[in-house]
Amino acid sequence: MHAPADSFDPVLDPGPFQSFPLHYGGQWQAGRGAVPRKVLRPATGSPGWSVAEASAEDVEAACAAAATSVAGWTALDTDERGRLLRGLAGILRERMPELAEFEAAVTGRPIREMRAQMGRIPEWFEYFAGIALGLEGGSNRVKGGFLTYTRYRPHGVCALLTPWNHPILILVKKMAAALAAGNTVVVKPSELAPVTSLLLAQWAVEAGIPAGVINVVTGGPETGAALVANTHVAHIDLTGGTTTGKIVARAAAERMVPCTLELGGKTPILVFDSAELDEAVAGALFAGFVAAGQTCVSGSRFLVQRGVYEAFVQKLAGRVAALRQGDPAQAETDIGPVISAASRDRCMGYFERARASGARLVAGGVLPELPAHLVGGFFVPPTVFADVPPDHEMFRDEIFGPVVSVTAFDTEDEAVRLANAGPYALGASVWTRDILLAHRVVDRLKAGVVWINDHHKNDPRSIWGGSGESGYGHENGWDALKGYLIKGSVTVRTTDSFGDWFAGGSRYG
Ligand code: NAD
Numbered sequence: 001m002h003a004p005a006d007s008f009d010p011v012l013d014p015g016p017f018q019s020f021p022l023h024y025g026g027q028w029q030a031g032r033g034a035v036p037r038k039v040l041r042p043a044t045g046s047p048g049w050s051v052a053e054a055s056a057e058d059v060e061a062a063c064a065a066a067a068t069s070v071a072g073w074t075a076l077d078t079d080e081r082g083r084l085l086r087g088l089a090g091i092l093r094e095r096m097p098e099l100a101e102f103e104a105a106v107t108g109r110p111i112r113e114m115r116a117q118m119g120r121i122p123e124w125f126e127y128f129a130g131i132a133l134g135l136e137g138g139s140n141r142v143k144g145g146f147l148t149y150t151r152y153r154p155h156g157v158c159a160l161l162t163p164w165n166h167p168i169l170i171l172v173k174k175m176a177a178a179l180a181a182g183n184t185v186v187v188k189p190s191e192l193a194p195v196t197s198l199l200l201a202q203w204a205v206e207a208g209i210p211a212g213v214i215n216v217v218t219g220g221p222e223t224g225a226a227l228v229a230n231t232h233v234a235h236i237d238l239t240g241g242t243t244t245g246k247i248v249a250r251a252a253a254e255r256m257v258p259c260t261l262e263l264g265g266k267t268p269i270l271v272f273d274s275a276e277l278d279e280a281v282a283g284a285l286f287a288g289f290v291a292a293g294q295t296c297v298s299g300s301r302f303l304v305q306r307g308v309y310e311a312f313v314q315k316l317a318g319r320v321a322a323l324r325q326g327d328p329a330q331a332e333t334d335i336g337p338v339i340s341a342a343s344r345d346r347c348m349g350y351f352e353r354a355r356a357s358g359a360r361l362v363a364g365g366v367l368p369e370l371p372a373h374l375v376g377g378f379f380v381p382p383t384v385f386a387d388v389p390p391d392h393e394m395f396r397d398e399i400f401g402p403v404v405s406v407t408a409f410d411t412e413d414e415a416v417r418l419a420n421a422g423p424y425a426l427g428a429s430v431w432t433r434d435i436l437l438a439h440r441v442v443d444r445l446k447a448g449v450v451w452i453n454d455h456h457k458n459d460p461r462s463i464w465g466g467s468g469e470s471g472y473g474h475e476n477g478w479d480a481l482k483g484y485l486i487k488g489s490v491t492v493r494t495t496d497s498f499g500d501w502f503a504g505g506s507r508y509g
Pocket of ligand 1: 161162163164165170188189190191219220221222223224225228238239240241242244245247248261262263264265295296297398400426466470
């Protein structure tokens with residue numbers, strides 16, 4: 001291990017500018033990267049933190065630390081690992097208010113959202129610590145006097161690559177399952193929001209999790225690529241864009257390393273004439289505009305049945321116009337900025353082109369007057385276009401911002417066809433009070449995470465993952481734990497006699 005940054009002691013306050021080192025091998029590490037990376041505050045556009053850029057040497061050192069600690073971590077009894085994970089959950093609970101403020105400052109997401117989300121984070125550690133205890137295999141007597149039984153073993157060092165939209169939630173979903181299963185991890189958080197992942201690594205040390213079990217290297221795509229290629233890494237779990245997913249999948253295939261890929265989406269919200277309309281409008285508003293539309297399952301295509309179409313559009317327009325956009329640190333703020341200037345410009349590009357194409361703008365398009373300290377922030381007005389045809393780019397592309405489209409449909413078949421259009425298969429929600437219709441439609445939807453009469457609900461027990469261009473593998477539930485384990489079999493001879501083949505014995509039957 002080299003260059004520990006002994007003197008670093010972060011302030012648990014997102015206000016002051018702080019320069020974060022890396023965190024691996026159980027301690028802060030100065031890092032060997034040439035120039036630290038500036039991390040901007042999305043609300044103001046000003047530098048909020050600087051973060052050490054991991055060099056290739058740092059990535060190797062972090063992976064070596066993770067590899068060294070695997071044997072000891074795996075050898076611990078599952079219950080002992082669980083106790084340590086529950087300890088970390090306890091620290092998270094204690095520091096929840098400060099963590100929520102940090103996460104809001106780093107992502108630009110309103111503090112109300114981050115308090116709600118952070119409040120649930122410890123549950124992932126507690127859930128996976130619990131179910132790992134209940135991991136059961138099978139056993140069988142098989143022909144010839146043999147007993148065969150199931151064996152699970154961890155992959156070893158797992159690379160966790162995470163995005164910026166829910167830095168802690170997504171990291172903890174992956175990390176809790178990986179660690180409970182007996183793996184160690186090297187985390188590469190998004191370069192746009194890396195600081196809370198570094199704090200979590202330090203809190204894990206305080207919780208008594210052994211050095212080297214959790215390691216964090218910060219940097220951009222090059223750091224991610226170096227991590228994915230590192231020969232210590234035996235499993236890769238990425239949440240990110242589909243383009244990144246394909247690059248990572250190719251690199252993983254090169255070394256025959258399994259991966260879980262949680263990628264992009266273009267989530268449809270299906271509102272039927274039989275929906276409770278005000279509730280569906282409120283649900284669509286939440287689906288599309290929480291996190292400023294920057295979640296992989298953000299409702300971005302609202303498909304509405306003709307009978308309630310115009311009423312839905314008018315009500316939605318009214319609710320969107322009433323959203324309070326502003327400082328994420330204020331409790332009354334409904335919607336903050338998007339993550340970066342590049343994101344803002346991408347969203348505004350969709351907005352401008354939609355307007356030029358004659359799409360019907362029914363809400364948004366103009367920013368509210370923002371206080372002076374926010375004028376440099378990356379704000380996009382929450383916007384709704386109606387009557388958007390299915391061949392329009394707004395209907396097809398993952399915009400990842402608060403710009404949504406509404407499209408009318410007449411029949412159940414047409415709703416399903418529109419919902420299933422496109423290469424993604426991640427989220428969907430169906431709004432109706434007709435229970436028969438709801439289940440019929442859900443059964444035909446190409447989506448891995450579906451809600452009926454709600455949206456965005458996420459729980460450690462509820463499987464999460466897509467197919468097609470939305471990736472493969474699962475977070476949450478037993479599947480996530482088992483994804484972090486290699487399942488094998490052990491066959492035991494229970495008879496006294498050994499069938500010595502080359503001495504004329506039998507190996508069959
Ligand atoms: P991104 O793909 O730009 O980055 C994700 C992570 O991968 C970051 O840590 C990044 O530095 C790293 N990375 C980028 N290029 C890499 C490369 N060539 N090799 C290795 N690592 C590389 O994604 P983002 O902009 O941070 O996040 C937004 C995307 O994430 C959206 O497409 C969204 O839909 C998706 N997402 C999916 C889910 C899900 O559960 N399916 C959840 C949240 C976000």
